[in-house]
Amino acid sequence: MSDPAGFLNSFAQALAIMTLYPEGHPSREKAIDAAYQLLDGLSATDVAPSFTFLDEEVVFGRDPLRELKAWDWGHRLVEAGIQRLEFERRLSRDEFESFLQEVLARLMVSAIDTTDRRQMRPLGVRFGAVGIQGQSAEQGAAPAPQLATLNLTLSDEAETMRWLQREVRSGGTVPLIEAEAVVRSLSVAMHSERRMVLPLLQLKEFDQYTTTHSLNVAVLAMGLAEHVGCSAAEVRAYGVAGLLHDIGKIRIPLEVLTKPGKLTPEEREMMNQHPVDGARIILHSDEDLDLAAVVAYEHHIMLNGGGYPALHYGRPCTLASRLVHVCDVFDALRTRRPYREAWESERVTAYLIERAGTEFDPHLVEAFIRMMREGEAQVTVLRDEQSALNADAPDDAG
Secondary structure: OOOHHHHHHHHHHHHHHHOOOOOOOHHHHHHHHHHHHHHHHHHHHOOOOEEEEEOOEEEEOOEEOHHHOOOHHHHHHHHOOOOEEEEOOOOOHHHHHHHHHHHHHHHOOOOOOHHHHHHOOOOOEEEEOOOOOOOOHHHOOOOOOOOOOOOOOOHHHHHHHHHHHHHHHHHOOOOHHHHHHHHHHHHHHHOOOOOEEEEEEEOOOHHHHHHHHHHHHHHHHHHHHHHOOOOHHHHHHHHHHHHHOOHHHHHOOHHHHOOOOOOOHHHHHHHHOHHHHHHHHHHOOOHHHHHHHHHHHHOOEOOOOOEOOOOOOOOOOOHHHHHHHHHHHHHHHOOOEOOEOOOOHHHHHHHHHHOEOOOEOHHHHHHHHHHHHOOOEEEEEEEOOOOOOOOOOOOOOO
């Protein structure tokens, strides 16, 4: 019988009891047995049972477990860097106990002796921060207290973003849980060091531009939002908005998006429609994505009212839109495109400064440049090493 909430409660109880009793103690063995039986029941009905812990929510597969809303152990696991549990195959009882020991070591921030690590068998369980590649119990290595390091590749995040875009193409709606999971994973990567890190992906192929650009804008938007003093909830919301700002481009033909020459008037009109299309897609997806929809609509509107889509009456854009606009243009200009080479960072910042007050919010430009120049955020450029099975299209200007 499948009882995901029952398993998690039993799993937490087993971990708690393991801190009280030594190996072999009847109470310890009984708690592990109870949790194992419930896991075995899940594995019998689900190919690869998985749990994701996001804020107040616990998600089994894609279904929120309402009875575990604001579950205390979910907070504990997230604080220990464990945002996701995925059981890739059916475990033996001994493998399950070894897995519990590894999780307990993470929770207690204690290292496992390297000799013990060499003796551990593959467990068939992946656990750690959502979307961060690398740390897996299957590899036989005890996870470090901080999962994300400058050695990460963000390949998992890129593949999740490609999947999300395919889902929008086929179903017309944005999977909110996965979008939030990518943003939370990027946030973990950004805060893996003593100071903030901005892990920016480097474009590998032109047809991967939308994926790479979306992840980079999400990272830059979260970094800038944090730098200007936004709350943690606002930072995450801006990250989701940055991730989805160009989602409307899924409706533009690939040959238009990858065109190396000047666009025809018809193609330009099609390109200029993507903010409206993106806002509609997001609004039809989830009521919690209202801010992301506004940013998708406004991210090409200039401070002086220019840009597109044309406003019917003058009004200021939201802070989130003005912030994402700066990050969007910065990443677009520093990336090589079919019709031009990448600009050097100094040339990009000079462009932002020149157009501050007309296109860009001058206070946000000042804050962005300060963040990038004064070492408050360390920038590291990564490569997306995972090939795109379904190519995503490059952007026009930003």
